[in-house]
Amino acid sequence: MTDQAVTAGGDGRSADARRPSTTESQFLGRTRELKELRLDIERAGLDTLSGRKAPRARVLLIAGRPGSGRTALAEELVRQIAHRYRDGVLRARLSEPDGTPVPTERTARALLTGLGLPTPAGAAEDELGQQVRDALTDRRVLLLLDDAVAAEQVDALLPDTPECLVVAVSAGPLTGIADVRPCTLGGLDTKSALDLLNRYTGAVRITVDPSAAERLVEECAGQPAALVLAGGWLAAHPKAAVADLARQLHTAPDEGTPTARAFRLSCAALPGPAQRMLRLLSLAPAGLVDPHTASALAGCSVESAHGLLDDLTALGFLHRVASPLPEYEVPGCLQPLLTALAAAEERPAELQLSRARMLERIVRLLQSCRAITETDSPEARQKLAVLPRVLRFATPAAAEEWLRLRQPALLGAARLAVADGELDTLARRLMAALVRAMVAHFGTQAAAPELYGIHRLVLDVAERRGLHREKTAALLNLADLDAQTGRTAQALARYRAALDAGREANDPYATGRAMESVGGAHQELGDYDRAADWYGRALAQRLARDERTDAARLYGRIAAVHTYAGRYGEAQRNWRAAIAAHRRSGDVAAHARALSELARVQEYAGRPEESLRTCQEAVEWALRAEDARLLGALRIRLADTLERLDDPAAAHLHRAAAKRILGDEGQEDTTVPTHATGTCEIRSASAED
Known part of the structure; x- marks a missing residue:
């Protein structure tokens, strides 16, 4: 637990806080x-x-x-x-x-x-x-x-x-x-302890009664945390003598450590609002609090909360975190004392209400944080306009900095909300808002490690509440991240579990998505027969629901696994089915890509003349689609095919045309964009945002 003393006994920074200054030290003793x-x-x-x-x-x-x-x-x-x-x-x-x-x-x-x-x-x-x-x-x-x-x-x-x-x-x-x-470590030596008190009281109050000051150090057992609280009490009571405080500590009930006795005495001297704020700070996630968190916990304005936090810091109850944001830390040695005090003084319903207010405030801040990135969205601008000014961010850069700096507390809030078990609706909203804000500012790939943890929390809530749709979403999201990091077998198990949950939820979209992903995992593992089977099941569902675009994509995926397995006849039949589906849907670019893949399979099958004709047809469709990259790649493929057919002159013409289209970039790139699976997002919480 982080130590209490600001100088001699503990500077109050959490170990993962910003690096302290190395140019000047306020350390005493030791x-x-x-x-x-x-x-x-x-x-x-x-x-x-x-x-x-x-x-x-x-x-x-x-x-x-x-x-x-x-x-x-x-x-x-x-x-x-x-x-x-x-x-x-x-x-x-x-x-x-x-x-x-x-x-x-x-x-x-x-x-x-x-x-x-x-x-x-x-x-x-x-x-x-x-x-x-x-x-x-x-x-x-x-x-x-x-x-x-x-x-x-x-x-x-x-x-x-x-x-x-x-x-x-x-x-x-x-x-x-x-x-x-x-x-x-034991207590501080007397001289260092007195120097620590001097920083709060000034030298005069110590020097006029040195014996009383030494008794105070003895009552605090030289513990820096207790001395800081004693110094804060003396600073708040400038007319009180040091001997008065030493006497009160001596006559206080001998319960707990010197730090606990100094804490109870100092806390009792606080005004009512400051006492209540201090008690409620025991609920701060990860022990980190900012004015917004304190405002929501206590039900007061942000400005008032900021002032109270500064007052509590001056009295030694909090430490200021070295951060561009106004951020404070609850010392670890005081955390159990605050928790016990809150349990004794606050009704359970009041504590739960404070937690709910805090989570709701975090959700609204996260919504504002994400909405400011959507400058082209009228809906986002409208959401921002109705938010109170104190919840808005000036710029996207300011929102991103807030999200990055507050991320430990935000993730801690999500973990605490899930562990609470009684605020699952707010927990789900918080996690959904946190995912969207992180993706908006950092991108899915950069935020993937944190997103993985959030999706596991979503899964915990979904299983606890029997929310099959959200369980399916969490399993799919976790499986996608497993697949991206090479844990294909683990991803396959989660995709199968997501399929079962999707069926429980009677969600055809999630079920189809899960079946297609199971096929993709088998394909990655090299089991092409099972991959084709699962793609076929997903295709049957898409056809039954008349989802033509998805059906066309699945025809392409089935054709791809047959190609990998060397079954070129099956591959050609499925590519032709994909071509027909794209023609019916009017997707010109996808039609051209499917033709290019059919030409590739025909070439693998040893039919260069058919491949040449199909590739020429693909070029015509690529021209209609105005897809320069695809057109250039097709020109290079035509050149390669013509060279194999002993027509170097025509091959040279197509290669020169490809060079003009692609320029220096990728002129040797013969890769044709194929049918992408796509990332199908399933909201892991309610659609309310």
């Missing part, structure tokens, strides 16, 4: 610990002492209770030694604000993204962990792993090179990782 850690880097390990080369990176462990300043110490160490590591610093947080371990898959993705490397959608955590280790093999990187819960989390990411260094932060020893000596 001189002995820093010296020991730096010496430990140079210390010979067990492998070196036994004469072997160290096979893996050295691990430095900083252990301490939440609020002890462990994260701040780790960040200060990183700041001091970062210059030794030419390839920079990588950070990852290994637990959620509530202490739940973060899946290694998600951590590995974040690290690979930090290295600028692609992350295959849906890859298993073992594969991604290996990719991280492989990527670090030739690099000299300093890796900070914060809030580790178990040794397995660190071991899965440990670089296989002694050139890297891992700084791990945990509550206790990481048993199972060899050659690790923990640096265990």
Whole structure:
């Protein structure tokens, strides 16, 4: 859990937040610990002492209770030694604000993204962990792993090179990782603790009663988190003496840690609206909150929420995140205290209402974020016009930046909404809006890893609620991403499950889409007989529904698998059926492409004269379609065929014509565009947007 103290004991940044400044440090104390850690880097390990080369990176462990300043110490160490590591610093947080371990898959993705490397959608955590280790093999990187819960989390990411260094932060020893000596933290020394209080109270209040200040440090057990809250209380009560606060802490019920006692005392001194806001911040996804989130949780204006967040930050309850956006973080050591306080002071119905307001606000922001990209759409402009000004983005670039910076909180909101189980309608709307916004700004390919996780959440909700149509959509989307990343067998299993769900939903579109995709998976696996069979089933359904365009495409796909299997007669019959279907539908360009594919099969079948005639007919249709690329490719194919028929003069004419059409670009490209399968989107939530 992220530590509370702003300076000496913890700077409050989550491990995956923006990199702190390396030019100036506000760190206090811990001189002995820093010296020991730096010496430990140079210390010979067990492998070196036994004469072997160290096979893996050295691990430095900083252990301490939440609020002890462990994260701040780790960040200060990183700041001091970062210059030794030419390839920079990588950070990852290994637990959620509530202490739940973060899946290694998600951590590995974040690290690979930090290295600028692609992350295959849906890859298993073992594969991604290996990719991280492989990527670090030739690099000299300093890796900070914060809030580790178990040794397995660190071991899965440990670089296989002694050139890297891992700084791990945990509550206790990481048993199972060899050659690790923990640096265990206690309280701050008295001088550093007093310097920390000075930053809130000013030197006068400390120097006029040094014994009271020392008693206050003793009551806080030197814990930075407790000292920060005590300093915030003193700053908010300028007329109160330091001795008063020390006395109140001493007489407070001896329940929990010094941080818990300081928190209860400081919270009780807050005005009513600030107290309620603080309690509700326990619901903030991923512990990250902005004025919009706070406004929705508390049911107040964005401006008022922003002011309250600034006030709470000044009192030590929140930390400001280094971000272009106004964004704050709930310290990890305060998260359980806030959760317990909210459960005690707020009715369950009020907490649920706050969650619902927050999710609804996120949905509206995501809708605005996507709508601003659709500048040519009257409907999108109308949606933007009716939104309150505070929910609008000035430009598409501003919307994209907001989406990128808030993405961890948005994905966290989706996970929490699904885990809640009582707000599934809002969860579905949120996930649908998030998918559309990410696709609009980043594109399907770039957003694929995040989309994969969202589709899995959609599948969880659909299975829980018995929503067969949405289950079908989620399975198809997941299977498509599996197929794109080479996991064809897994994609096939999901396509078959989607087919069953589509039949349960009585959805002919989804059923046909699933059957065609099953055929495509078999084709990718080289099982052409099964591929032709499934394409045939999908074709029968399309013909029964008089869907001529889709039927023509399926004729082409059946012809393609027969071609791969060497059954040229069947392939020619199906291409002729596709040609006839395209002629009836009036699709001139598709007609020309189908003719070109028929010519190709005729050439494979050893009938060059027929291929020549078909190709000439395809050229005529390509001219009508005004498809320059297809026309150029056909001219080159004609030239090749004529050369095989011993007519070099005519071949030269067609090749020259192709060169004029295509220019230098692709003049040797004989690839003719064929029938694309197309990506058929099935909305995974309600159509309301």
